[in-house]
Amino acid sequence: MSPNGGLFVLLCCLVGAFVTPACSYKILMVCPVPARSHNNLCRAVVDVLVDRGHEVTFISAFTAKDPKFRDYPIPAILTHKEQQNQNGFQLLNTSIVEGLKSLTDLQKSTVKYMFENEGVKKLLADKSEKFDAVIFEHFFNEMLIGFGVKYDCPIIALSPVTPMSLLSIMTNNPLSLATVPNLMTTFTAKMTLWQRVINTVVSVGQEVLERFLMQPVQIALYEEYFPEESKRVSYHDLMKRISAMLVNSHPSIGVARPLLPHTIEIGGYHIKDPEPLPxxxxxxxxxxxxxxxxxxxxxxxxxxxxxxxxxxxxxxxxxxxxxxxxxxxxxxxxxxxxxxxxxxxxxxxxxxxxxxxxxxxxxxxxxxxxxxxxxxxxxxxxxxxxxxxxxxxxxxxxxxxxxxxxxxxxxxxxxxxxxxxxxxxxxxxxxxxxxxxxxDRPMRPRDMIVYHVEHVIRTKGAPHLSPPQLSRCSQLLIDVMAVIFIPLGTIFALFSCLIWKCCCRKKKEQGKETSVVEKPTKKKQKKQ
Missing domain, CATH: 3.40.50.2000 (Glycogen Phosphorylase B;)
Structure with a gap:
């Protein structure tokens, strides 16, 4: 390569390093879960978006100390967790009900400390603050969708694991209980009949517990910390506000599952090229x-x-x-x-x-x-x-x-x-x-995050990627089955009753004929 050619390549690299994208968006990332692994996943999304040239505001339990983005740490959450001094190995034999209760208590304290944080208070009180999108880590904390209502912008859910049944229902993704095992089981996609029965019972039971044990708490938190927003958008309608979902999974390490276009599997996005070892x-x-x-x-x-x-x-x-x-x-x-x-x-x-x-x-x-x-x-x-x-x-x-x-x-x-x-x-x-x-993927997971976040913002929530919101009854075609089988059942019942009546009438007629024949015979016997 000539000296001029080498200089041209160097200039292109320098320009590429410092030029920001044509549209630099303002994005709020909310990740208050007091666990390092959860924070690492959220921080990786922040780094990806910042590297793309976007302006990111990050609310989390941990202090980032990075000048590339605005950081709102909530140390009180970590202090509360440390005071509990819980031995993680004691969770080994915890039941689903106990686990959900524990998560509910965690979310209540986490939300409390987050909204009582002075930095977060100032951020929320600043009426001039605007965001193009809100990304929140979904971890049994649906009330955080209220940030999207407050700033009137699209909201994107980040699922740290394969989505639980409630999140799939919220985003209209099919559950496919016949081929997709529940996270609380250890089944494979090829389930036996008995395993499918257990998978269905566990999934339905989990959904019932989430709805009746955890959702009332989320509703109360939403109404308490988003009082104005909750008057405009009910909690029920809040569940329909998710524009896209980024899922930390991949079929090679889980199971292949049916997903809608607004749900993107990005497993492995947090992995960078390793730095040299000490x-x-x-x-x-x-x-x-x-x-x-x-x-x-x-x-x-x-x-x-x-x-x-x-x-x-x-x-x-x-x-x-x-x-x-x-x-x-x-x-x-x-x-x-x-x-x-x-x-x-x-x-x-x-x-x-x-x-x-x-x-x-x-x-x-x-x-x-x-x-x-x-x-x-x-x-x-x-x-x-x-x-x-x-x-x-x-x-x-x-x-x-x-x-x-x-x-x-x-x-x-x-x-x-x-x-x-x-x-x-x-x-x-x-x-x-x-x-x-x-x-072996068509695009790196980090690039997929950038593309889909920008796409959601450009298309004002990407409504074309989401199907119409249906009730649970409609999603499971219970109403369709009712329309088909109730009339058929009614016809069958009427037909059965008709046949039964005809049979009964015939038996009565036969009984009368028999009695008429038997009476003369008895008289003759008496005469003899």
Missing amino acids: EDLKKILDSAKNGVIYFSMGSNLKSSDMSLELKSTLLKTLGTLKQTVLWKYEEVLPQTPKNVIIRKWMPQTGILAHPNTKLFISHGGILSCTEATHFGVPLLAIPIFGDQNFNAKSLENRGHGIVLNFNNITEASFKWTIEEALQNPNYLKVAKEVQRLFL
Whole structure:
């Protein structure tokens, strides 16, 4: 290439780096859930939009400290969560009802602290403030749609997991209970008759609980914190305001499901090219002759909260392995075997991207499963609560990994699952196959976010992507079946009654004839 040609390319790169898009939109991102994994998903959307040149305002529980966008942190939410001091492993045996009650209490406190925050108060009180769109993380918090009503702009829902039944109903997406298992189950898409029965009962039961246990709380919160808006738009109509839904899922790590055009699967969008590993970690990974096992229970579960007996079991087992083990552990852990390296924090994507990483031991969270799929690493999942069982079982059913029941962990079971995952080549083979499926897309998920957000704004809510809003009765064709079967049933009932009456009349006539014949006969017998 000539010097002039090289200079031209350099100028094009510089111009591309600093020129903003023709239309720079103002977008409000609301993500008050006090969980690091949830915040990471929302922050990734913020970064994508900011990089595209949009002006983003971010309300979240965590402090971002990034000058590229306006940040409204709500530290009181995190303080409240820390004061509860809940051990995540205690949620293992929580029922659906208890879980929903816990989520309801969480949302009540979260919303309270958010609207009492001075920064948020000033933002909402500023009548000159306008937004082109509102994006909110949907996590049993439908009242946040009120932000879209307040600023009279399209609202986009971000679902951190495969959408629950209520969100699917809100966005008119078909539930397809025959082929799409509920997140609270561990079924595959190929369900038996009995599994379809259970799936239907669980899904309907969950919908009933959400409607009668959680929705009254959401209605009260909406009317309390959006008093003017709730007078103009009822809570029932509020559910119809979602213009689009961004879903953190992909068929390769879940199940294929029927989705409307306004629902976009963007699983893996939070994964960036890994930054270079710290020198000490890079040296460990490069020099591990038998490979490396990475062990992390995510950001919400703390390995340090495990019982002393379980920690001892895990350390004894890990100490017998030939592989080097990197364990994200939050405290100092005494008597650690030589091959086990403890750190409070680990660059997860950088470790998974390293070619010497042979196995990922995880809790089965959606982000961990997505990252294991993205980098083609076999998974040993130890699910605890929420969607973790579903995620882990989906990967196991594909042959991408193994699920180990937390309550069944012993030295023998833990070592067997590790050795099975390492020594059976099929797990790595399937992991690489699923990786290819996951990455083979017409557009990067980050670009899909930008396109669909901009499209919703350009088209003023993209109404052409949403079907007419129907009642639940109409969605399930109950009214159609009533129109068809009630008249048919009525005709059948009338016809049956007619036949029955005819039969009864015939029997009566036959009875009379018999009695007439029998009477003379009896008289003759008397005479004789």
